[in-house]
Amino acid sequence: MTMRPAQRLALFLLLAPAILWLGLLIVLPHVEILILSFSERVAPRVYAFGVGNYLEFFTEPLYWRTFARTAFMSILVTALTLVLAFPIALYIARVAQGRLKAMLLLLCLLPFWVSELVRTLGWMMLLRETGVISYALRSVGLANQPVELLYNDGAVILGLVYGGLLFMIVPLANALESLEPAVVEAGYDLGGSRWTVLRRIVIPHAMPGIVAGCIIVFMLTVGNFATPVLLGGKNGLWFTEQIYAQFITRFNWPQGAAFGMLLLLLSSAIVWLGLRLTGQSLGTTLKQA
Amino acid sequence: MAHSTDLDIVNVTKRFGAHAAVDDVSFSVAPGEFFSILGPSGCGKTTLMRMIAGFEHPTSGDIRIRGKSMIGVPANKRPVNMVFQSLALFPMMSVGENVAYGLTCRGVSRAEAEERAHRMLERVGLKGFGERRVTALSGGQRQRVAIARCLVLEPTLVLLDEPLGALDLKLREHMKIELKQLQGTFNTTFVYITHDQSEALVMSDRIAVMNQGKFEQVGSPRELYHNPATPFVASFVGETNRWQGEAASASNGAISVRLPSGAVVQGQGRAGQGALAFVRPEAVALAQDSGALGNLPNRFEGRVSAVLFDGAASSLLIDTVGFEQPVRAVLPQVGPLAGIEVGAPVHVGWTADAMKVFAA
Numbered sequence: 018m019t020m021r022p023a024q025r026l027a028l029f030l031l032l033a034p035a036i037l038w039l040g041l042l043i044v045l046p047h048v049e050i051l052i053l054s055f056s057e058r059v060a061p062r063v064y065a066f067g068v069g070n071y072l073e074f075f076t077e078p079l080y081w082r083t084f085a086r087t088a089f090m091s092i093l094v095t096a097l098t099l100v101l102a103f104p105i106a107l108y109i110a111r112v113a114q115g116r117l118k119a120m121l122l123l124l125c126l127l128p129f130w131v132s133e134l135v136r137t138l139g140w141m142m143l144l145r146e147t148g149v150i151s152y153a154l155r156s157v158g159l160a161n162q163p164v165e166l167l168y169n170d171g172a173v174i175l176g177l178v179y180g181g182l183l184f185m186i187v188p189l190a191n192a193l194e195s196l197e198p199a200v201v202e203a204g205y206d207l208g209g210s211r212w213t214v215l216r217r218i219v220i221p222h223a224m225p226g227i228v229a230g231c232i233i234v235f236m237l238t239v240g241n242f243a244t245p246v247l248l249g250g251k252n253g254l255w256f257t258e259q260i261y262a263q264f265i266t267r268f269n270w271p272q273g274a275a276f277g278m279l280l281l282l283l284s285s286a287i288v289w290l291g292l293r294l295t296g297q298s299l300g301t302t303l304k305q306a
Numbered sequence: 307m308a309h310s311t312d313l314d315i316v317n318v319t320k321r322f323g324a325h326a327a328v329d330d331v332s333f334s335v336a337p338g339e340f341f342s343i344l345g346p347s348g349c350g351k352t353t354l355m356r357m358i359a360g361f362e363h364p365t366s367g368d369i370r371i372r373g374k375s376m377i378g379v380p381a382n383k384r385p386v387n388m389v390f391q392s393l394a395l396f397p398m399m400s401v402g403e404n405v406a407y408g409l410t411c412r413g414v415s416r417a418e419a420e421e422r423a424h425r426m427l428e429r430v431g432l433k434g435f436g437e438r439r440v441t442a443l444s445g446g447q448r449q450r451v452a453i454a455r456c457l458v459l460e461p462t463l464v465l466l467d468e469p470l471g472a473l474d475l476k477l478r479e480h481m482k483i484e485l486k487q488l489q490g491t492f493n494t495t496f497v498y499i500t501h502d503q504s505e506a507l508v509m510s511d512r513i514a515v516m517n518q519g520k521f522e523q524v525g526s527p528r529e530l531y532h533n534p535a536t537p538f539v540a541s542f543v544g545e546t547n548r549w550q551g552e553a554a555s556a557s558n559g560a561i562s563v564r565l566p567s568g569a570v571v572q573g574q575g576r577a578g579q580g581a582l583a584f585v586r587p588e589a590v591a592l593a594q595d596s597g598a599l600g601n602l603p604n605r606f607e608g609r610v611s612a613v614l615f616d617g618a619a620s621s622l623l624i625d626t627v628g629f630e631q632p633v634r635a636v637l638p639q640v641g642p643l644a645g646i647e648v649g650a651p652v653h654v655g656w657t658a659d660a661m662k663v664f665a666a
Contacts, residue, residue, distance in 0.1 A: 199394035202361055205382045207408035207455065217407070221398035 070275035106189035192226025318367030329519035345516035387456035402436030569628030573661030580666030589660035
């Protein structure tokens with residue numbers, strides 16, 4: 018298609034902010050980080066090209082173990098979020114009507130009006146040794162001394178699932194809403210049980226939404242920093258903490274850059290694998306999200 | 307033991323709040339019958355059908371299939387399958403999987419289900435379509451998949467909820483014949499709901515005309531057309547002329563009706579003070595001179611106000627002395643009146659038998 022010069026200029030001007038945004042804030046820093054990750058410190062203030070930062074990751078067990086743990090926990094959190102969000106999304110999409118539907122979505126959105134930090138601090142107030150739950154357990158006699166619920170994997174998973182729930186519910190509810198009610202009825206009419214209808218009709222229909230929600234939640238979880246640090250404490254051991262430590266505590270930017278690149282590779286690989294396993298294409302999935 | 311009826315609806319009522327969508331309806335459908343429920347939208351026919359399928363529950367009354375009450379039996383346990391208005395094919399499955407779905411739900415092994423689905427597709431003329439996506443089919447093919455998906459389960463009863471509504475005219479005419487043939491070959495009982503009187507008349511063995519939650523009349527297409535029991539049936543089924551007037555004199559079934567203009571028409575029926583008179587367009591005889599209509603009790607003079615040419619369904623509107631609305635008559639396709647034009651004078655007439663009179 019040919020365009021008149023005026024049209025071309027208009028298109029360019031319209032796209033300019035997006036291109037600047039992508040270029041300056043995403044592409045450029047990543048190129049910079051990529052270059053940085055391949056520079057080794059050979060002497061004070063002297064750097065040379067090399068893969069030493071990456072080798073360091075594989076030779077130091079703490080690094081790759083944290084890395085593997087982050088990957089595993091993120092997958093677990095994503096799966097838990099999906100299991101929790103599915104019935105909620107199903108209810109919002111297929112049962113709730115009119116005002117109730119809007120109300121329920123708003124209710125899911127409400128916690129996001131306060132910052133992530135404040136929400137996480139809220140969980141700390143509930144879970145800490147002198148916190149609300151500990152106090153309640155003692156006062157009903159279920160515990161005879163203060164109970165520490167913070168600083169373990171359970172607390173980290175709880176916080177991450179809570180943070181991811183909305184991002185799973187919205188694409189799921191969207192996908193489920195587009196399912197024609199008559200198709201579900203036909204599923205029952207032809208003799209299907211609830212379970213059969215769910216397994217063979219509802220879930221396959223919602224698949225693009227499921228995958229979209231999983232990708233978003235997984236990305237948010239893998240890259241999360243505040244929740245594992247605050248709720249996990251020293252036991253948090255999230256890979257983002259290692260990146261933070263390299264950049265801020267140790268001033269070893271090249272090492273931090275290498276970790277950053279590895280994390281990017283990890284999440285890309287897992288998303289790719291997820292798409293392959295579910296047979297979804299990135300295009301249809303993005304449309305759902 | 308074979309039961310003499312496949313479906314019995316016994317005094318079924320369904321209320322939504324104070325509104326009775328289905329109001330004390332009873333009827334029976336014999337095995338192998340093609341039974342239609344015909345009515346305008348909102349008359350309760352969809353609610354009635356959904357109760358038979360098990361998606362709604364009657365407020366009172368009983369639904370029996372081969373003598374067995376279906377009250378409390380969920381939709382997936384009834385020997386009834388439904389062809390939905392939107393067809394509701396499963397887009398996530400292939401054509402073959404759509405047809406095999408019901409069988410696998412019953413615990414038939416995958417291989418056998420596939421085999422039976424394959425044979426069923428062959429019978430409905432979709433041989434070799436098993437692997438296709440349902441989205442890749444034409445309207446008529448999708449229709450056949452929806453029916454095959456039901457018939458493969460050998461249900462006692464197939465319910466069809468205006469499945470032809472979404473098709474274009476040509477295909478709809480074709481599918482009417484095809485549906486009737488399919489029903490004949492499988493000898494399955496069909497309950498068909500529609501607002502399209504032509505669909506009902508063409509396909510059905512019997513039709514129930516439904517209005518405001520009640521059945522107005524149940525009968526064969528011919529009975530409904532020629533001997534409507536109520537004014538609603540007379541005007542809803544088929545084209546008709548409808549005039550309002552008052553009963554002038556009545557004796558032994560014969561009745562004269564005085565129209566507001568003072569003209570008097572002779573008909574058959576019963577009426578109180580007010581009377582409604584109906585005459586089918588094809589019952590209106592036309593002639594160029596009044597002598598040809600000499601023996602008819604109703605004879606009037608008029609002038610053609612419009613020629614509505616529609617092939618075999620063509621009609622004439624005739625401005626007639628004494629009638630507020632033009633009289634509708636069938637356009638003759640042969641003879642001296644075949645070429646009649648707007649403005650031409652014409653004489654109209656009909657027998658007293660052809661005019662049905664009801665209380666207004």
